[in-house]
Amino acid sequence: MAEARPAWANWPLVGMVFIGGSLGTATRAAFTLVIPPADGFPATIMGINLAGALLLGALLEALSRRGADAGTRRRIRLLLGTGFLGGFTTYSALATDSVLLLAGSPALALLNALGTLVLGAIATWLGIVLAARVDRRRAHR
Amino acid sequence: MTPLLFLLTAAAGGIGAALRFVLDGVIRSRFPAFPIGTLVINVSGSFVLGLVTSFALGDVLPPEALTVLGVGLLGGFTTFSTASFETVRLIGDRRYGAALAVGVGMLIASVLAAALGLWLGSLL
Numbered sequence: 001m002a003e004a005r006p007a008w009a010n011w012p013l014v015g016m017v018f019i020g021g022s023l024g025t026a027t028r029a030a031f032t033l034v035i036p037p038a039d040g041f042p043a044t045i046m047g048i049n050l051a052g053a054l055l056l057g058a059l060l061e062a063l064s065r066r067g068a069d070a071g072t073r074r075r076i077r078l079l080l081g082t083g084f085l086g087g088f089t090t091y092s093a094l095a096t097d098s099v100l101l102l103a104g105s106p107a108l109a110l111l112n113a114l115g116t117l118v119l120g121a122i123a124t125w126l127g128i129v130l131a132a133r134v135d136r137r138r139a140h141r
Numbered sequence: 142m143t144p145l146l147f148l149l150t151a152a153a154g155g156i157g158a159a160l161r162f163v164l165d166g167v168i169r170s171r172f173p174a175f176p177i178g179t180l181v182i183n184v185s186g187s188f189v190l191g192l193v194t195s196f197a198l199g200d201v202l203p204p205e206a207l208t209v210l211g212v213g214l215l216g217g218f219t220t221f222s223t224a225s226f227e228t229v230r231l232i233g234d235r236r237y238g239a240a241l242a243v244g245v246g247m248l249i250a251s252v253l254a255a256a257l258g259l260w261l262g263s264l265l
Contacts, residue, residue, distance in 0.1 A: 008166025017162040018155040025154020025217045026147070032212070033142060049221040056222035057229065078162070082223075087158045091219035093211075095187035095251035096194055099259055117248050120225040121232070128229070 013078055020083015028088050041108055042097045045090065046116050052089035053120040056081055057127025065135045146205055153213030157186075161218050179224050180247050186219035187251040191258025199263065 007013050028048050035044045059081050063073050094116055101109035142150075165178035190211055197207035224247055231240035 006166055006170065008163045014159050014162060018159040020155075021158020021161075021217045022151045022155030024158070025213055026151035028154075028216060029142075029147060029150050029208075029212055049225075052222040053225040056226050060226060082162055083155075083158055085222045086161060086220040087154045087217040089221035090216040091183040091221050091224060091247075091251060092186040092190035092215045092255070093219075094221060095183075095248075095255040096190045096259070098252050099191065099256045100194075113248055113252060116221070117225075117244055120221060121229050121244065124222075124225045124229040125232075 007074070007078070013075070016075060016079045017083040017086075020079040021087035024084040024087030024089075027084075028090065040101070040104065042093065042112060045093050045097065046112065049089045049094065049116050050119055050123045052085045054123040054127040056085045056089075057124040058131040059085070059127075061128040061131035062135060065132070142208070146208060149209050150213035153209050154217030157214045157217030157219075161220065176227060176243070179220070179227060180243070180250070183219045183224060183247055184250045184254045186215045188254035188258040190215045190219075191255035191260075192262045193258075195259045195262025196265075201262075201265070 028045075031048055032044050037044060060077070063069070063077055063081075067073060069077065094113065098109045098113040101112055161182050164182060168178040168181060169176075193202065193207060193210050193215070196202040197204060197211075202210075224243070228240050228244040231237075231243060
């Protein structure tokens with residue numbers, strides 16, 4: 001019984017997280033190459049984290065409204081949510097960039113750290129609300 | 142960035158994401174009452190990125206290693222979207238204290254961990 005094993009010890013599921021994480025990381029790396037940080041402020045990473053937060057909010061809300069976290073829904077969550085959006089967004093760069101900004105401009109460091117946190121929460125909430133609205137429209141049809 | 146370096150960075154990000162998934166699962170099974178998996182992952186990943194960044198700034202590590210380990214492995218290991226979702230879910234459940242602890246607490250702990258890593262790396 002493969003289902004009795006926890007998901008994190010289930011190699012095909014770990015493999016889905018690996019594939020999603022590779023693609024998410026590649027997308028983040030491509031964005032930071034195309035749009036390098038301007039004046040030392042990591043606006044690209046900030047934009048990536050906000051976009052990823054909105055998309056994860058929408059994805060998890062849409063999936064939970066369609067039923068239990070099992071089978072195909074769980075595989076989609078692990079591939080796109082834990083994998084792609086988990087690898088696309090990043091926390092270590094947010095923390096390290098904020099420390100590096102502190103020496104030159106404490107205001108920019110604070111803007112990067114607190115701005116990402118607050119706008120990220122708003123983006124997540126917006127993603128949840130948008131997915132709920134789409135789902136209600138779907139239910140009315 | 143060479144195509145090989147880009148591919149290595151992407152694969153390292155996949156390994157980081159898989160490590161995050163397994164570690165979060167193990168922590169969840171040990172401490173089912175406390176959602177501390179993401180906290181442990183983001184704080185430890187921020188510490189190691191501080192360390193690796195410091196090594197690269199001090200020419201101990203080549204810039205390519207910083208790309209594969211920093212952008213790839215640790216970028217894929219740590220995550221913002223799940224942290225933000227967990228915070229917003231706590232706000233939705235009207236657990237404002239817990240939301241503040243998870244949101245602001247994780248941020249402060251991660252920034253301190255990155256600063257510690259940067260400082261320790263500069264000593265070595």
